[in-house]
Amino acid sequence: MNIFYILLKKEIKELVTRQLIFTIAATLLVFHVIGKSVGTHNKASAAHNTIVLLDLDRSALSARVAAAVRAGKTEVKPAGAGDIQAALAAPENISENSFMVIPAGLQAEVTAGRASRIEYYSRFRKDASGLGPAIAASRIRRTAQAATAEISSWLLERGMPSRTPAFLRDPAPAREFAVVDGHTAEISLSQVIGFIQSQSLFFPVAVFFIVILSAQMIMTAVASEKENKTLETLLSSPLDRRLLVTSKLAASCLIAAALSGAYMLGMRSFMAGVTSLGADPSVAVAAAGPALAQLGLTITSSGYLLIGLSVLFCILCALAVAFILGILSEDVKSIQTMMTPLMMPLMLAYLLPIFIDMSTAHAGIKFLLYAIPFTHAFMAPQNVMMGNISQVVWGIVYQAAVFAAGVALSARLFSGDALLTLRLKWPGTK
């Protein structure tokens, strides 16, 4: 039997414990339950889309305003009171949060060319939490827009009866074009950005998960072997020490990939529940599909392969660094602290590109980010979509070089006294 396979099997048996399986199953369940609960709750909140209307004008215009609000799928409930305070206090309105007051003389005032103010009241409950207040705010905004548009139409119909209000309101509609790498298509910039973001929403999170999980696993594996002195036994055997390094790297990589797949399933279930409220951005993206394809903003199978390779080498780089940190760890307890040298560049690579436009960033920042091998994986989907293939390929070459250097250093540490004698200590520790 192949000795590498035997070592790999042992590593996997040591890493996959009942506690680990239980933790993953519990995480999946929690994600799923939260996602479902939030989705159900938000749908129920969105379904209760009512505004209480206190119409003090009782004119043809106020009736049109009420009809326009209804057309926006908001239920309009007449207030059974003479003023807003009474309407707010009325027992039948006690569960209502949104109120609209059309003032007396609205039609007369606007027809005469004078402004009239429609009032909106929102009841903010002390125990309000979650997305409820945001839904109420959105309802008020949509109602106000519908009312203003209807009053404008009323005035336009009377001022220029030969033209439709829709035409008068937008006589020269804008046509937006996006230009990507010489390709032009009729699509707004916000749609392009929305598409890129929707494609890469989960990606950095997934990579982040994989890197952290695999790094922790391999550090624990190395540190516990040191602590239990099982490593001394293996190192005194006639085994090729490079096999010890590669089998540990391979086992951690395999398990990390499986675990992150499970995490992503849970996360997907969670996000599906949370984002079930309101418009689904993917619908808009699907509608804009032909324009996006015209711009070349689609990922081909070779593009996915490149992204996969970039992620693979990102994980391998993290494993190589974690392996060295595991060698330098005093014991298993010190692993959390020993993760710091890995976490810092990982956080930088994850967060900085979110806030910084790399095309215009300072040369120093660019150098710093591109020197971190993880950055290339985080940016790979966007680069592939934007056609920066050479940047992705060079990124993979650089990651491979960092990984090779890490493995060489690990093997060197495994071959000498350093493994048993070297300890990395933070200032102030004994």
Add this chain to the structure above:
Amino acid sequence: MTIALEIKDLAKKYKDFEAVAGLSFDVREGEIFALVGPNGVGKSTTLKMIATLLTPTAGTAAVFGRDTVRDAHAVRELISYLPEEAGAYKNLTGRDYLDFMAMVFLKDKARAAAAVAEGERLSGLGARLEDKIKTYSKGMARKLLLARAVMIRPRLAILDEPTSGLDIVNGYEIRKTIKELAAGGMTFLISSHNMGEIEFLSDRIGVINKGRLLACDTAAALKAKFSTEDLEEVFIKLTQ
């Protein structure tokens, strides 16, 4: 008689600390040789250098003529090393552990199977070999580890404090196993600070203190030389 282990002026220095300061001794084939001395005098460092885990800063160590630095891989084919207070893979069963180690050391399925059968016998753990190692007591784990160390029939078995922390029964069983194997021709280099154990087990003794060898002979010769019936007294006289 064949020399199993030859140590010449062996030294190990960590910055300003000299853990081993020029040891010289040899071990004959089939012999049980014990390095004795209190904790922290360089016994484990010496064993680790012989087991190819540490590189000497001076001197040489040769196992059946093979240098532990220049010919480390060949030395690893001849030895088996049991570290002091070593653990095993807790999530493996005792049998899985023996299977794994047999393949690591022997790389041949048939030889490994024979070694595991021997390991099972030597461990004396019976049906408990099917249980995970994390359920074992300290004595059971140590017996499993000793079985692992000797089941592959190494030419030189290096055992660091083989009975450290064990109760009387488990300690006795391990000493008995070592005696049996030595009678069968296996060479042992052991370290201990338990003088009673050393006197019972070893053919010759090397008394070590502060990284230096103070005396090397049979227990009887050492006691005669220092006119005492007690090996502990020999040690006290040597170190004072």
